Amino acid sequence: MSNLEGKTALVTGASRGIGRAIARRLARDGxxxxxxxxxxxxAAEEVVASIxxxxxRAFAVQAELxxxxxxxxxxxxxxxxxxxxTGSTELNILVNNAGVMGGVAAEDLTPEQFDRLFTVNAKAPFxxxxxxxxxxxxxxxxxxxSSGLTRFANPEEIAYAMTKGAVEQLALHFAKYLAPRNITINSVAPGITRNGSPVFDxxxxxxxxxxLSAFGRVGEPDDVADVVAFLASDNARWITGSFVDASGGTLLG
Ligand code: NDP
Known part of the structure; x- marks a missing residue:
């Protein structure tokens, strides 16, 4: 399990939830x-300490997107x-994970809330x-x-889902641009995944x-982290511009 030995990774939003699990998994892989x-x-220091x-090996980086x-x-x-x-600023793995949800009904969403969602979720990754x-x-x-909400309707999260639709476009178009450098770029779409939200209590x-899941359980952060680790590995060298459903069969309907 040390296929990433000698590689460097940046995981945004890695202090909690899915990002935390991705950071821990990539570190475990080397x-x-x-x-x-x-x-x-x-929370970020706790993740570094646990790694x-x-x-x-890990270190914390602060920036409010x-x-x-x-x-x-x-x-x-x-x-x-x-x-x-490492003596260099070379980066081998970039995971754009940080994101904010809306949770506001379409008729109540303000332009400021809409802009905030797009700025953090779509503009920052670009x-x-x-x-x-x-x-x-x-x-x-x-x-x-991304999110399963690009394929699975939830009227409370229209603007959020729009931001994730935008994020998926990054993979499609950057894939073509980055292929000459053998760089791959893909989207991973979780379904409902346990995080620190009180709803999970x-x-x-x-x-x-x-x-909602075909497996009859909510996702765990590690369910998503393992998929990301695969895409980050050499085993996924032939996958680019792609969308991977990591929602435990939520999209089956
Ligand atoms: P959490 O709410 O558990 O954690 C969010 C992370 O993002 C934290 O590390 C937080 O940092 C960071 N973050 C939030 N806002 C900003 C900001 N403005 N600038 C920089 N960092 C920020 O998130 P989840 O684990 O639930 O979600 C991770 C990703 O997965 C998101 O993109 C989300 O949209 C997506 N997703 C999640 C699902 C779920 O059910 N959990 C389902 C589908 C998609 P800090 O700790 O410092 O606040």
């Missing part, structure tokens, strides 16, 4: 992982951390990829976390959500 977070420094405890200068700030921390540990173009090594991997709610 990568040096930059654990990005917005405000929960304590180190298991013999892996959606603010002016966000990508610049992210790469200042990233490049400093990489340089200190400019992170753009900025990373000079860092990405030949054969690098990009994985963008309500057994009746969890039971109801579980029924």
């Amino acid at each position: 990568a040096l992982v930059a654990v990005h977070y917005a405000s929960r420094q304590d 180190e405890k298991d013999g892996g 959606g603010r002016a200068g966000d990508v610049h700030e992210l790469f200042l921390g990233l490049e400093r951390g990489l340089k200190e540990r 400019f992170i990829i753009q900025r990373a173009l000079t860092n990405l090594a030949p054969g690098a991997r990009i994985v963008n976390i 309500i057994p009746e709610a969890v039971e109801q959500m579980a029924q």
Whole structure:
């Protein structure tokens, strides 16, 4: 399980939830992982400590996406951390995972809330990829976390689903652009996945959500992390511009 030995990775939104599981899995596979977070420094430091405890390598990077200068700030921390540990700023794996949900009915959503969703979920990943173009090594991997909601209707999350539709376009078009460098880029779409949200403490709610999956349970962060780890590995070298459903059969209807 050390196929990423010598590789470097950036996982955005890695202090909690799915991003945390992805960071831990990539580190377990041997990568040096930059654990990005917005405000929960304590949580990010805990992820780094848990990786180190298991013999892996990681460091935390702060940047609130959606603010002016966000990508610049992210790469200042990233490049400093990489340089200190590897002597270079080369990046092998980029996982655009950080995201915010809406949870506001279509008739109540304000233009400001709409803009916030798009800025964090869609604009930031584009400019992170753009900025990373000079860092990405030949054969690098990009994985963008989308959502099953691009295929599965939920009227409370129309704007959020629109942002994820936009994210999926990144894989299609950047795939063509990056293929000459042997860089792959793909979308992974989780279904309902356990995170720190209080809704997962309500057994009746969890039971109801579980029924959406063909397997009759909600997803665990590791269910998604394992799919991302596959796409980040050499085994997935022939997959690019692709959409991978990691929703436990939610999209089966
Ligand atoms: P969580 O809410 O558990 O964690 C969100 C992460 O993103 C945290 O690390 C948080 O940092 C970071 N983050 C949030 N806003 C910003 C911001 N403005 N700038 C920088 N970082 C930010 O998320 P999930 O694990 O639930 O979701 C991860 C991804 O998976 C998202 O893209 C989400 O849309 C997608 N997804 C999730 C599903 C689910 O059911 N959980 C289903 C389908 C898709 P901090 O800790 O510092 O706040």
